[in-house]
Amino acid sequence: MVPLLALTHVDKSxxxxxxxxxxVAAVVDVSFSLPGSAPEILTIVGQSGSGKSTLARLILGLxxxxxxxxxxxxxxxxxxxxxxxxxFMGLVQPIFQNPxxxxxxxxxxxxxxxxxxxxxxxxxxxxxxxxxxxxxxxxVGLSLSEVAxxxxxELSGGQLQRLAIARALLAKPRLIVADEPVSMLDxxxxxxxxxxxxxxxxxxxxxxxxxxxxxxxxxxxSDRILILRRGQVVESGDAxxxxxxxxxxxxxxxxxxxxxxxxxxxxxxxxxx
Amino acid sequence: xxxxxxDLFNYNRQFRLGAILVAAVAGMAALSLASPYxxxxxxxxxxxxxxxxxxxFGTTSRGQDVFWHLSFAIRNTLLFGIVVALMSxxxxxxxxxxxxxxxxxxxxxxxAINDTFIAIPLFPILVLVxxxxxxxxxxxxxxxxxxxxxxxxxxxxIRALALSLKTRDFTHTxxxxxxxxxxLLVREHLPYVLPIVFATSMxxxxxxxxxxxxxxxxGFTDINSPTVGGMIYWANQHxxxxxxxxxxxxxxxxxxxxxxxxxxxxxxxxNEHIDPRSxxxxxxxxxxx
Amino acid sequence: MSGASxxxxxxxxxxxLKVEGLKAYYRTRHFGSAREVRAVDGVSFEVRANEIYGLAGESSSGKSTLIKAVAAxxxxxxxxxxxxxxxxxxxxxKSIHQATAAELAALRWRKLSYIMxxxxxxxxxxxxxxxxxxxxxxxxxxxxxxxxARVLEHLALVGLEAAVLxxxxxELSGGMRQRVSxxxxxxxxxxxxxxxEPTTALDVVVQKEVLxxxxxxxxxxxxxxxxxxxxxxxxxxxxxxxxxxxxxxLVEEAPTATLFRQPQHPYARHLxxxxxxxxxxxxxxxxxxxxxxxxxxxxxxxxxxxxxxxQDRCRREVPVMTAIAPAHKVACFAVGGHA
Numbered sequence: 001m002v003p004l005l006a007l008t009h010v011d012k013s014x015x016x017x018x019x020x021x022x023x024v025a026a027v028v029d030v031s032f033s034l035p036g037s038a039p040e041i042l043t044i045v046g047q048s049g050s051g052k053s054t055l056a057r058l059i060l061g062l063x064x065x066x067x068x069x070x071x072x073x074x075x076x077x078x079x080x081x082x083x084x085x086x087x088f089m090g091l092v093q094p095i096f097q098n099p100x101x102x103x104x105x106x107x108x109x110x111x112x113x114x115x116x117x118x119x120x121x122x123x124x125x126x127x128x129x130x131x132x133x134x135x136x137x138x139x140v141g142l143s144l145s146e147v148a149x150x151x152x153x154e155l156s157g158g159q160l161q162r163l164a165i166a167r168a169l170l171a172k173p174r175l176i177v178a179d180e181p182v183s184m185l186d187x188x189x190x191x192x193x194x195x196x197x198x199x200x201x202x203x204x205x206x207x208x209x210x211x212x213x214x215x216x217x218x219x220x221x222s223d224r225i226l227i228l229r230r231g232q233v234v235e236s237g238d239a240x241x242x243x244x245x246x247x248x249x250x251x252x253x254x255x256x257x258x259x260x261x262x263x264x265x266x267x268x269x270x271x272x273x
Numbered sequence: 274x275x276x277x278x279x280d281l282f283n284y285n286r287q288f289r290l291g292a293i294l295v296a297a298v299a300g301m302a303a304l305s306l307a308s309p310y311x312x313x314x315x316x317x318x319x320x321x322x323x324x325x326x327x328x329x330f331g332t333t334s335r336g337q338d339v340f341w342h343l344s345f346a347i348r349n350t351l352l353f354g355i356v357v358a359l360m361s362x363x364x365x366x367x368x369x370x371x372x373x374x375x376x377x378x379x380x381x382x383x384x385a386i387n388d389t390f391i392a393i394p395l396f397p398i399l400v401l402v403x404x405x406x407x408x409x410x411x412x413x414x415x416x417x418x419x420x421x422x423x424x425x426x427x428x429x430x431i432r433a434l435a436l437s438l439k440t441r442d443f444t445h446t447x448x449x450x451x452x453x454x455x456x457l458l459v460r461e462h463l464p465y466v467l468p469i470v471f472a473t474s475m476x477x478x479x480x481x482x483x484x485x486x487x488x489x490x491x492g493f494t495d496i497n498s499p500t501v502g503g504m505i506y507w508a509n510q511h512x513x514x515x516x517x518x519x520x521x522x523x524x525x526x527x528x529x530x531x532x533x534x535x536x537x538x539x540x541x542x543x544n545e546h547i548d549p550r551s552x553x554x555x556x557x558x559x560x561x562x
Numbered sequence: 563m564s565g566a567s568x569x570x571x572x573x574x575x576x577x578x579l580k581v582e583g584l585k586a587y588y589r590t591r592h593f594g595s596a597r598e599v600r601a602v603d604g605v606s607f608e609v610r611a612n613e614i615y616g617l618a619g620e621s622s623s624g625k626s627t628l629i630k631a632v633a634a635x636x637x638x639x640x641x642x643x644x645x646x647x648x649x650x651x652x653x654x655x656k657s658i659h660q661a662t663a664a665e666l667a668a669l670r671w672r673k674l675s676y677i678m679x680x681x682x683x684x685x686x687x688x689x690x691x692x693x694x695x696x697x698x699x700x701x702x703x704x705x706x707x708x709x710x711a712r713v714l715e716h717l718a719l720v721g722l723e724a725a726v727l728x729x730x731x732x733e734l735s736g737g738m739r740q741r742v743s744x745x746x747x748x749x750x751x752x753x754x755x756x757x758x759e760p761t762t763a764l765d766v767v768v769q770k771e772v773l774x775x776x777x778x779x780x781x782x783x784x785x786x787x788x789x790x791x792x793x794x795x796x797x798x799x800x801x802x803x804x805x806x807x808x809x810x811x812l813v814e815e816a817p818t819a820t821l822f823r824q825p826q827h828p829y830a831r832h833l834x835x836x837x838x839x840x841x842x843x844x845x846x847x848x849x850x851x852x853x854x855x856x857x858x859x860x861x862x863x864x865x866x867x868x869x870x871x872x873q874d875r876c877r878r879e880v881p882v883m884t885a886i887a888p889a890h891k892v893a894c895f896a897v898g899g900h901a
Binding site: 047048155156157158159186187188189190191192194195213214215216217219220243244253254255256257258259260261262263264265 | 620621736765766767769770773792793794795796797798799819822823824825829831832833834835836837838839840841842848849852853
């Protein structure tokens with residue numbers, strides 16, 4: 001079966017060229033693939049300067065690799081014609097780090113949703129777009145009345161990220177690339193978004209590439225994990241195994257540096273509604 | 274939109290004053306439609322009469338009523354300024370947006386041309402053009418040349434804005450929602466670009482009218498159709514100040530000053546208004562806690 | 563591992579900082595309509611000598627405004643509407659907001675200093691680091707022969723080499739710049755240091771090193787540290803006592819280990835229970851609703867719209883911080899033992 005996404009010896013560097021400035025190697029010889037048979041959540045863990053955001057942009061088609069190839073469902077992303085680009089965008093959707101920047105602050109939020117429904121979701125008219133939107137919003141725990149005719153600043157960061165996920169869902173994607181989707185959210189809202197990713201994988205069959213610097217949320221949500229350092233993959237494998245018993249010295253260093261608060265006693269666990 | 278203008282009028286002193294001044298000048302220009310005297314005729318009234326009830330602004334040495342003649346003059350001057358502003362906005366928008374969005378070699382080429390135009394000394398060029406064209410120098414030609422010289426600064430401004438908008442996340446969200454480039458420009462980015470266009474239009478008008486008046490005073494334009502600069506030119510030809518006919522120069526100058534100040538106040542009050550932070554504050558987005 | 567309050571000498575002595583009933587609002591006028599954002603709405607706590615006190619809160623908690631009010635860094639539209647902030651070194655009879663400009667200038671940096679969020683911007687990018695030290699500290703310590711030696715000694719304390727003085731800020735890594743900021747803030751040995759998200763922009767590995775350094779510095783200088791951050795892991799690692807802020811008010815305060823092991827307030831419980839940990843496979847519930855809008859806050863207890871234990875009383879009355887154990891206070895009708 002054709003892999004959903006395959007990266008083969010991908011390099012990306014910036015600078016250099018006519019003015020002989022220092023070249024910065026953002027991504028160095030990265031290879032991995034997502035199987036087409038079953039959806040999975042792959043986490044890419046890296047600190048700042050590790051190249052994880054550049055990798056996200058490469059997968060989304062916003063940058064071209066300097067060497068190597070990226071293929072989506074067998075097609076080389078770097079060689080897409082304009083018409084195929086449109087189809088490609090339907091298959092891969094982004095979630096950005098800053099939920100307040102992801103939408104135009106001067107415009108209503110719902111127009112992005114309706115537009116995605118009509119362009120990629122197959123809605124024939126406005127009424128159909130509204131129906132599809134309402135369904136997608138319900139999947140992320142929002143309602144159309146909550147977001148209709150609202151500006152971004154009227155919602156919280158958590159609501160905006162969930163709305164971004166709903167918008168991505170409307171395009172019926174096979175892959176969602178989430179670049180630090182919860183790092184700007186309050187801790188109390190993070191888990192809601194992160195567990196939503198699990199639901200997307202299990203119930204909707206969407207694969208997710210989750211990019212983060214936070215190992216703890218990575219543990220909670222991932223199937224497989226890739227640890228990135230200065231553009232190179234230093235360790236990869238099953239998430240539980242890698243995070244439970246890291247092999248590479250850098251992975252060990254990362255794990256040791258994670259601050260673990262004391263655990264609450266059983267009697268003091270949060271009461272559920 | 275109307276609500277915004279009304280709010281600005283009520284609460285912003287500068288905007289209020291600027292709007293009143295510009296409205297007064299525009300009203301004067303509109304009055305030209307009711308003028309009892311055709312604009313180009315001379316010696317239709319007794320010359321050199323000081324301001325009185327019959328002739329509120331007095332009469333000129335050429336036998337024209339200053340008030341009615343000025344109404345035509347200011348109409349032509351205003352129209353000239355508006356036409357130049359419009360044409361140069363279109364140029365500045367087109368070049369700025371293309372350079373900003375496309376980038377690469379096209380951007381470099383357009384900006385090289387832009388920088389050349391900024392460096393051109395305007396006044397000598399305009400005088401040169403007049404001496405080459407002489408009789409063929411009409412207002413249309415002058416307006417065209419001014420438009421060609423007036424887009425450069427603002428094109429760079431718009432290009433900078435386009436560059437920043439291109440990389441913002443919401444542009445990418447728009448692309449992944451299926452927006453075409455045209456839709457992106459018009460629906461997402463224009464709300465940021467248009468306010469800058471409005472503000473620079475006011476400055477552009479001041480600039481073009483100022484240059485036109487300078488050229489006219491020196492006689493380097495078609496001095497037969499009445500403009501404010503033309504009136505001053507004729508006043509100088511008849512040594513009006515020396516002869517004591519001060520009203521011939523004073524009222525055109527006063528009206529011009531009122532127009533300049535009005536446009537300037539509008540421009541700076543709009544600048545504060547269009548600042549994205551103040552816009553967000555108005556629609557309710559608060560500061561952080 | 564945690565900021566063990568069992569450390570000898572931690573938290574001894576009277577309070578260095580005492581905040582009582584502090585209310586600080588943003589009052590704005592736009593086109594005729596007035597808006598009041600009640601960012602800090604009745605906060606009382608104290609920081610003792612030689613202790614690390616933590617203040618945890620998420621967005622819309624009001625913690626950033628609280629720091630500005632405590633450090634007397636107020637500018638319109640932010641106003642202090644009620645309450646006092648007294649510092650032991652200013653005299654306990656006067657709130658810092660009543661101090662004159664001269665008094666404030668005298669105590670800034672020498673008695674009270676401030677480590678800012680994103681400390682990169684504290685350092686002038688076109689000047690070498692040495693110049694920042696001369697500008698900031700030289701004025702207070704006096705530029706005599708001993709000054710240079712003292713700077714070098716202090717740099718060693720924060721783990722930096724003398725060569726750092728000759729560098730420009732952009733030549734240093736993020737962690738090193740943060741250490742420079744901390745060194746600048748502590749070189750005059752102030753009684754109280756306020757740290758606002760000191761490690762948020764740093765990588766996980768560097769963060770731990772900086773936190774270790776900060777703890778060592780505090781223990782050695784016996785200053786008090788008021789640490790404000792949303793990151794509960796940092797609080798667990800460093801602080802002796804911890805208070806949690808929500809919607810402009812404090813909801814719980816206790817010694818750090820106690821607060822993490824036995825949180826009482828429903829918000830604190832959820833926050834601490836939902837911390838993801840490696841090796842923890844439990845399913846976490848999510849908190850419904852969203853953070854309060856401080857311009858139109860909920861009536862009574864600010865948390866009641868999202869609280870699983872909300873009663874009718876919570877909507878009508880404001881719960882007050884009440885002690886349920888010697889050092890443990892909670893502001894909650896369901897848990898706090900109110901009559």
